[in-house]
Amino acid sequence: MKETRYIKAINEALHEEMARDETVFIIGEDVGAPGGAFGGTRGLLQAFGERRVRDTPISESAIVGLALGAAMKGLRPVVEIMFADFLPVCMDQIVNQIAKTRFMFGGQFTAPLVIRAPGGAGLNAGPQHSQSLEAWFAHIPGLKVVMPATPADAKGLLKSAIRDDDPVLFLEHKALYATSGAIPEEEYLVPIGKADVRRTGRDVTIVTASRMVYQTLEAAETLAGQGTDAEVIDLRSLTPLDKDAIFKSVEKTSRLVIAHEAVKSFGIGAEIAAMISEEMIDVLDAPIARVGAPFSPVPFSQEGDYLPNASDIVRAVEKVMTY
Amino acid sequence: MNKPQKSTPAASSKAAPKPSNTAAAGAIPNDDGFLELHYSMLRVRRVEERLLQVFSEGKIPGFIHVSIGQEAVATGVCSCLTPADTIFTTHRGHGHTLAKGMELKPFMAEIYGRANGACHGNSGSMHVASSEAGVGGANGIVGAGLPISLGSAFASAFKGEDSVTAVFFGDGASNQGTFHESMNLAALWNLPLIFVCENNGWAQFTSQKSYMKIDSIARRAEGYGMPGVTVDGDDVLQVREGMRAAVARARAGNGPTLLECKTYRWFGHYAGDPQKYRPANDLEQTRKVDCIANFEKFLIGSGLADRGQLDAVDAGLRAEIDEAIAHAEAAPAAPRGQFLNDVYA
Numbered sequence: 001m002k003e004t005r006y007i008k009a010i011n012e013a014l015h016e017e018m019a020r021d022e023t024v025f026i027i028g029e030d031v032g033a034p035g036g037a038f039g040g041t042r043g044l045l046q047a048f049g050e051r052r053v054r055d056t057p058i059s060e061s062a063i064v065g066l067a068l069g070a071a072m073k074g075l076r077p078v079v080e081i082m083f084a085d086f087l088p089v090c091m092d093q094i095v096n097q098i099a100k101t102r103f104m105f106g107g108q109f110t111a112p113l114v115i116r117a118p119g120g121a122g123l124n125a126g127p128q129h130s131q132s133l134e135a136w137f138a139h140i141p142g143l144k145v146v147m148p149a150t151p152a153d154a155k156g157l158l159k160s161a162i163r164d165d166d167p168v169l170f171l172e173h174k175a176l177y178a179t180s181g182a183i184p185e186e187e188y189l190v191p192i193g194k195a196d197v198r199r200t201g202r203d204v205t206i207v208t209a210s211r212m213v214y215q216t217l218e219a220a221e222t223l224a225g226q227g228t229d230a231e232v233i234d235l236r237s238l239t240p241l242d243k244d245a246i247f248k249s250v251e252k253t254s255r256l257v258i259a260h261e262a263v264k265s266f267g268i269g270a271e272i273a274a275m276i277s278e279e280m281i282d283v284l285d286a287p288i289a290r291v292g293a294p295f296s297p298v299p300f301s302q303e304g305d306y307l308p309n310a311s312d313i314v315r316a317v318e319k320v321m322t323y
Numbered sequence: 324m325n326k327p328q329k330s331t332p333a334a335s336s337k338a339a340p341k342p343s344n345t346a347a348a349g350a351i352p353n354d355d356g357f358l359e360l361h362y363s364m365l366r367v368r369r370v371e372e373r374l375l376q377v378f379s380e381g382k383i384p385g386f387i388h389v390s391i392g393q394e395a396v397a398t399g400v401c402s403c404l405t406p407a408d409t410i411f412t413t414h415r416g417h418g419h420t421l422a423k424g425m426e427l428k429p430f431m432a433e434i435y436g437r438a439n440g441a442c443h444g445n446s447g448s449m450h451v452a453s454s455e456a457g458v459g460g461a462n463g464i465v466g467a468g469l470p471i472s473l474g475s476a477f478a479s480a481f482k483g484e485d486s487v488t489a490v491f492f493g494d495g496a497s498n499q500g501t502f503h504e505s506m507n508l509a510a511l512w513n514l515p516l517i518f519v520c521e522n523n524g525w526a527q528f529t530s531q532k533s534y535m536k537i538d539s540i541a542r543r544a545e546g547y548g549m550p551g552v553t554v555d556g557d558d559v560l561q562v563r564e565g566m567r568a569a570v571a572r573a574r575a576g577n578g579p580t581l582l583e584c585k586t587y588r589w590f591g592h593y594a595g596d597p598q599k600y601r602p603a604n605d606l607e608q609t610r611k612v613d614c615i616a617n618f619e620k621f622l623i624g625s626g627l628a629d630r631g632q633l634d635a636v637d638a639g640l641r642a643e644i645d646e647a648i649a650h651a652e653a654a655p656a657a658p659r660g661q662f663l664n665d666v667y668a
Contacts, residue, residue: 065470
């Protein structure tokens with residue numbers, strides 16, 4: 001194992017997959033000589049040349065559409081969209097085109113492409129550069145949506161995404177880019193659609209993803225001090241969703257809290273809560289609780305007040321434990 | 324609507340004989356694929372006429388958009404392409420798709436929503452596609468095929484192949500951002516792509532002069548650094564000539580061309596459209612220009628075919644279409660839940 005930063009893990013995955021597969025190419029704004037706005041594509045231009053590392057005009061629809069057309073012809077594009085907030089700029093290409101390609105053409109064409117985009121707050125980037133939009137995309141049949149929390153998962157999941165025969169939206173968290181973690185020295189893949197139990201526990205299940213994994217683990221330590229043993233599930237992929245992992249855990253603990261950075265309303269917490277209510281309400285000992293951001297755009301200057309944190313999760317669990 | 328103003332014809336050299344009333348009555352031209360052009364145009368028209376008929380009989384679910392009157396564009400453009408080349412088309416894409424070589428039976432079965440349709444009955448008229456024939460799909464979103472076509476052209480260049488891509492879009496789509504983004508990127512990267520603007524004068528229910536200041540969409544090409552050419556889209560030879568030059572340029576690695584084909588929409592935006600938005604006499608005026616009738620006159624006038632021959636072609640087409648319709652109507656509906664087989668996430 002080696003200590004590696006999250007952004008470096010992503011960069012390693014790109015290097016390795018480009019070396020492995022000639023059909024992989026990189027496309028996006030400032031991905032060439034600048035190495036990406038956050039350094040994700042650093043060194044790729046030098047290693048693989050202009051043919052495979054394409055700097056583009058600021059034209060998100062053209063970039064993403066180009067990736068689709070190339071993927072339909074057998075290439076494996078990896079698109080970088082500089083901020084997840086810019087995905088709405090090319091929403092038609094993602095939702096109406098990419099997600100529906102295999103379906104709409106009866107499997108005659110497929111779209112093996114990856115769109116990398118950093119979401120999330122924490123850098124005081126303001127309302128248009130800080131959103132967590134994953135639920136929008138998880139709502140669209142035909143898109144795989146992945147949100148790694150650790151450097152190891154970022155690398156392993158990105159390599160899986162590039163090898164996937166269907167489109168994957170790879171949502172990185174910009175506040176995690178500088179964080180470090182251990183990753184294997186040897187080559188490895190992390191499968192899409194498999195959650196990870198970050199902490200085992202018997203009293204309550206907390207389902208989370210991306211940066212909130214860390215807030216949740218912090219909360220779990222606090223709760224442990226209070227005698228509550230929380231199990232923490234890191235979803236890693238939203239679609240396909242690892243229902244088995246959630247159900248298995250809730251069967252054991254009979255209590256469920258879902259914590260995410262996105263606004264609480266209409267978020268993935270709502271979906272998971274509904275799923276459990278529909279399919280296994282009998283095992284629950286308490287109402288399900290959700291932790292998420294208030295229904296507001298991300299404020300520039302008051303992120304600390306806005307973002308859900310470990311204390312919010314502790315409070316939600318405490319409430320659930322009163323039943 | 325007035326007849327669109329014609330700009331300079333596509334290529335200046337080797338002017339092909341004109342299939343119009345003014346065609347030189349003198350020498351008999353060599354048959355340069357003329358009968359194939361006629362066959363292709365007539366096939367598109369007969370197919371769409373039958374589609375209108377079966378649609379009005381309630382046999383096709385959803386809605387359809389026909390391109391009757393615009394067949395010279397589909398045919399002229401696709402006659403310059405090989406199976407290795409790819410097209411992307413629009414909601415009004417039956418003609419392009421058939422002219423590019425998609426087989427009629429899977430095409431028809433898809434429009435009928437049958438299990439054996441080209442797209443498993445998931446798509447219908449608006450998204451017909453054929454990987455075999457190089458039809459990267461019709462598209463229900465105006466202007467959305469343009470960015471996708473960039474990728475197809477990019478892949479040809481990336482792989483070092485000399486295949487080209489043509490993307491059809493309407494005059495209305497030229498006001499979408501995707502048009503401008505795609506024109507810029509294609510020119511910048513010299514992509515082997517031909518932008519075929521099928522200008523029928525109508526963006527759904529709105530006429531061109533009421534939504535744009537300029538008459539010729541081809542003029543926009545200059546702003547992106549590529550040639551822009553306007554041809555009479557009702558003259559299949561002019562379309563072909565313009566397309567030949569554009570394809571030659573693209574195959575030689577010299578980049579994209581915007582080819583604007585001015586034509587007329589004989590019917591409404593969709594089958595059954597009452598067209599109350601259309602000025603009086605507009606439809607009548609529009610239908611005075613018939614690319615197929617004009618071309619037949621030319622063929623007969625130049626001694627390349629006689630009426631009997633052309634009627635035999637027509638009869639053959641009608642029989643083929645009958646067979647495809649019967650095939651579709653006899654096919655089972657997509658089985659319950661089959662659509663889930665094409666979903667992976």
